[in-house]
Amino acid sequence: MKITNINIVVLFGLFFLGAFNAHAQRIEIDRLEREFRGSYSGRKAYELSQKMIQLDSTYYVGHFFEANYRYERASDKRGYEAAIKSLEKAVALLEKDFPRKLRRTTEIQAYIDSYQYQRKYAFLIYFLAKCYEYVDKPSQAIKVVRRLQNRDFVFNFGISPYSHISWIYLRNRMYSPEKYDFLKPNIEENLEIASRFADSIKTSDKHNQWFLNTYWPDFANDALLSYYHYKNIIYSHQIKLDSAEYFSEQLRRYDRLSHNNYGNLQFIQAKFTEAEDSYETARQNDDYIQKDIKEFDYMQSAIKIFQNDLPSAKSIVENSIKNLGNAPGFGWNNIALSRAYYYSGDLKKSKEFRDKAANFKEIHVGSTWGEVAYDRNTLLFKYLYHKKSISDITFRDKSYWYKPKKLYDISKHHFKQENAHLLLTSELSADPERFIGYYNLFASENNIFFDEIWELIKYFNSDYFIKIFKDKLQEDERERVHKYFNYFIAQFHLEDGDYDLAIKEFERVLEDDYLDETNEKLLIARIHEGLSKAYEEKENMVAANDNLMAFYMNFPQLLPYSDLKMKFNFKVANKTLTPEQEKIVEDLKDCNIEWVENDLNWPTLSINFTKNDKNQVIDYQVEVANDIKFEGNLDLANIEEHPGQLIAFRAFGIELE
Structure with missing residues (x-):
């Protein structure tokens, strides 16, 4: 056309x-x-x-x-x-x-x-x-x-490209080039590259400095402050404390210190009061609008567990979930709640929140905590759940051994416990960061804590770990962490049956100048538990009983799940009991507790059957040396079975539904 x-x-x-x-x-x-x-x-x-x-x-x-x-x-x-x-x-x-x-x-x-x-x-x-x-x-x-x-x-x-790349190398340092092609073959090389990119931040804007000073004076120091920030993170990870503190101080001078990161730096030194103060400041400065992992909530919840302040350990995380909802961080918060209920002795709740975490696809936003650590945490609390469930069965009924249903339940939990532990140990042995993370007990990327680390490694070669922790006592500059190395050495000696050596190391921890009776109740309780076991093996029952009582006073929620048996006096205020009430008392006495009479060396559990709005109620009280340790009541209206067992748990401060 x-x-x-x-x-x-x-x-x-x-x-x-x-x-x-x-x-x-x-x-x-x-x-x-x-x-x-x-x-x-x-x-x-x-x-x-x-x-x-x-x-x-x-x-x-x-x-x-x-x-x-x-x-x-x-x-x-x-x-x-x-x-x-x-x-x-x-x-x-x-x-x-x-x-x-x-x-x-x-x-x-x-x-x-x-x-x-x-x-x-x-x-x-x-x-x-x-x-x-x-x-x-x-x-x-x-x-x-x-x-x-x-x-x-x-x-x-x-927005600094150098800081962003430094962060990516730091966050993925544990992986290999087979997973991500930009990485080097080992952690040390990846950290070195992260550090070099952080160094480049400092000089990246030098050729722009005149323009920044002239037109954007508020941003003139951004490169320098970003350099301080990332070097601080890297040195904290490497446990180079003087350097990390130096860069923290530089950030503080410009009012740019991350209180969350500074809290972590204090935490890895076992300076729990200082860490908690920093986490509180980080929380006050955070409006929860940005949906990411709130490390300060997770970490402070752990400190509250160390203090045996379990209600606070739960409420901190519950408030975090309330503010964040199902946003990134939801999975980590559920792990923290699972931990808090685990130490509270409520296995059912612990499992509920662990399952939520396991079924949630977490996006690891705003944190170097990654998928490997997340999956290990959920697997760990699966293992601990099955392990404690066995103790739960044996505590509720000391005659469990001739009841086929309970033996079957124990074998089922044992099988699942062994499977989970096998996976955990194989993962740990293949983890290139186990030396800087778990074996240091406190590390910036370690969100599994000392009591749980013991459960991970207790069945490994004891001579190997005793040497590791003895070397750390000589080399590690963190004086407040030394007592934890001593504690692990003592635990391995106890496992090996070297009771005199175990007692010596346990006692060394109790004599440590840095032992904090407020913030380290979990550690103190575990020390007394170990001493009670060791002295019992040596047939020194006076010392064994003294330490058993100290174990109870510091962290009673642990005792029903321990190998030790607690002793109680028992009193019923009612002069006559109905057959139903007699059955409740019988169930209570069938729990794995040694009942004594008129022995003031041990707590006294008193109960009284009363009525409230036509509902039958059990009032209870635990008294130790004329002081009330626990008290409350159990309304039987909503209790379907075994209220006597629930009262037994209440004697240890464990309130089960």
Whole structure:
């Protein structure tokens, strides 16, 4: 077909009209953006993004709004994957249509014209890299960050490519090149690269310093402070305390100290009062708007367990869940609750929260805690649940050994316990970080604590570990942690039947100048438990009983699940009992407790059957040396079976439903 001059004019006109229309649509989109007031995470932002995309899907602004919305709202892998699609689209369109605006310029008027594009680009790159991290694609995250690095902007709006890459190497240090191709073969090399990138932060803005000082003085020290921050994290991980404290102090001078990280630095030195103060400050400074792992809640809950302040250990985490919901951190919070209920003696609740954690796909946001540690925690509390469930059965009925149903339940728990322990030990033996993490007992990346670490390694070669902990006593500068090394040495001697050596090491812990009777009740209780076992084996029953009583006074919730048997006096206030009440008393006395008479060396459990609104109630009280240790009541209206057993647990401060 022959193209005439008229056709050319028509075609040109149509092209011009289309271009004019597209230009008008972009002007309208820019107007909508300028007039937008509100949060990118709000529904209005999403609706506006869809309107913009409908007007012109080839313009970056609508995708920019949608990307921000999806990123802010994401709370799981699926959400971050959806955000990635929008972010990639927005970045690609911005790069395509505004290449000149995304070039480095030191001419102020040209920079003013480019400012909004460079700002948006920097934030899009940051969000995109974070999304790739959260969906376990750190290699992609590094590639994305390098796109910003290659632009070499005068100002990166607080987003440092070097700090981001340093963080990625630190977070993935334990993996191999087979998993992520950018990594080196071992942890030490990966940490060295992380440290080198952190060093580069300090010098990265030197060629921009005049512009920063002149036009953005509030951000002039950003590179230096970011350098301090990441070096602090790396040195804390390596337990290089003087260096970590130095960088913490530099951050404090500029009011940029992370109180969460500083709390962790104190925690790994067993300075629990200082750690708790820092965690409290971190909590007060956090509005819980950012959905990520709140390490300070998890860690302070552990300190409360060490103190035997179990209600606080639970409430801290419950409030965290209330504030965060099912956002990232939900799984870690459920692990912390599982731990708190485990030490409270409530196995049913501990299992409930452990199962929630195991069934939740955690996204490890804002923390170097990763999937390996998460899975190990859930497996650990599975193992501990089955182990303690055996003790639960034997405590409830000391005649369990001739009841087939209970023997079957014990064998079932034993089988599952052994399977879980086999998996744990095989994982631990293959973990390249076991030396800096678990064997140091307190380490910045270690969120399994000393009492649980003992359960992990107690069946390993005792000579091997005794040597490890003796060497640490000579080499480790953390004086407050030394008593924990002594404790582990004592426990291995006890396992080997070397009772004199065990007693010597246990006593050394009790004599330690740094032993904190407020913050270390769990350790003190375990020491007295070990001493009671050792003295009993040596047939020194006076010392064995003294330590058994000290074990009870420090952490009674542990005793029903121990190999030791507690002694109680027992009193019933009622002069006559109904057959139902006699059965309750019989069930109580069948529990694995040694009942004594009129022996004031032991606690006295008193009960009284009363009525409340026609419901039968058991009032109980535990008295030790004229002081009330526990008291309360048990309403039988909602108790289906074995209230006597529940009263027995109440004598140890364990309130089961």
